[in-house]
Amino acid sequence: MQAPQLDEGAPGQAPPPPPNRPRNKRPAARIAYLVKSLVLWAVAMVFLLPFAWMLSSSLKRNIDVFSIPVTWIPDPVAWTNYVEVWVGGTPTMARFFANSLFVSGFGVVGDLTTSAMAGYAFARLTFFGRDRVFLLYLATAIVPTQLLLIPRFMFFQQLGLYDTLWALLLPGIFTVFGTFLVRQAFLSTPAELGEAARIDGAGEWRVFWSVYLPLIRPTLAALGIISFVGSWNDYETPLIMLSTATNYTVPLGLTRFVDADGGLSAGYAMAGSVSAVIPIMIIFLIFQRNFVAALAHTGLK
Incomplete structure (x- = not known):
């Protein structure tokens, strides 16, 4: 005679293994998130370019501000611009x-x-x-x-x-x-x-x-x-x-x-x-x- 099967919740029986749940972030979702982040960072950099140019130009001589091609690192660095603005004149x-x-x-x-x-x-x-x-x-x-x-x-x-x-x-x-x-x-x-x-x-x-x-x-x-x-x-x-x-x-x-x-x-x-x-x-x-x-x-x- 076959023994009766015990219920899943019967005492003394090991709980059934948890079902395999899909991961929250699949590789495709991770790639999409990475691409979206890169695009947003690129757009942010585009909007920050004018501010970067303004900061760079504030340390340049007048003849170097509108030079072509644009030089992002001033050479020489004209700290005297800030001195003249704040204490000169x-x-x-x-x-x-x-x-x-x-x-x-x-x-x-x-x-x-x-x-x-x-x-x-x-x-x-x-x-x-x-x-x-x-x-x-x-x-x-x-x-x-x-x-x-x-x-x-x-x-x-x-x-x-x-x-x-x-x-x-x-x-x-x-x-x-x-x-x-x-x-x-x-x-x-x-x-x-x-x-x-x-x-x-x-x-x-x-x-x-x-x-x-x-x-x-x-x-x-x-x-x-x-x-x-x-x-x-x-x-x-x-x-x-x-x-x-x-x-x-x-x-x-x-x-x-x-x-x-x-x-x-x-x-x-x-x-x-x-x-x-x-x-x-x-x-x-x-x-x-x-x-x-x-x-x-x-x-x-």
Whole structure:
């Protein structure tokens, strides 16, 4: 008589061998991944070529900047370009940096403050005509910035602020984009948190400052980066609002680097351009995690 077969899960019996599972990365998938990586690296190198040329040209003499064929390694290395840009002549790059840091720094603080308060009001407060007012405010974004330069010029001239850094700072502390971005961030937060805080006796300012504002720190960091870069790279507004060289910001100040013949000195301009990129890189490296988190959160929403 044949003995009965034991079940697979019977005690005392060795477990069956695991089934052969296909590997996660087959050779074809690995090859495709390698090819994709190489293509992306090649594209990245193409985009980095202008920056590499700018860095190389900042260490060349003027006669060597536009030489053909292009020499990527300067010979001789002209360190004097940076010396002349930063300490030679009047005004220097240090003065332009100070002006840009003043305008961009205080502009970021003002933009974050007004955008946070306006965004919270449009997202979490209830008042008559809230949505209509927001749509009207949002509609002002369709007006090109170039159309506002002449009215702003006349307005600040009447106020006596023409040819001052305040003519650059004041318009930058109110932005439609910042208000819209922060409002969307506030709408993505749970409304129950604010209701619970109000039940516990918290005022509206306490709800805004202690409950909702910490939840949107990545969005505020992303807005700060965007606002700083936009203000730092702005060329048109200083060109219209400023006439004194000592008040120039970095983009406008780069046009002041001329050679002995009165023409634009390519070596000095490239040295100034390399110096101008450094603050933007530092700001992005410090806040890149918050910037990426804000973009990812927006995409998930």
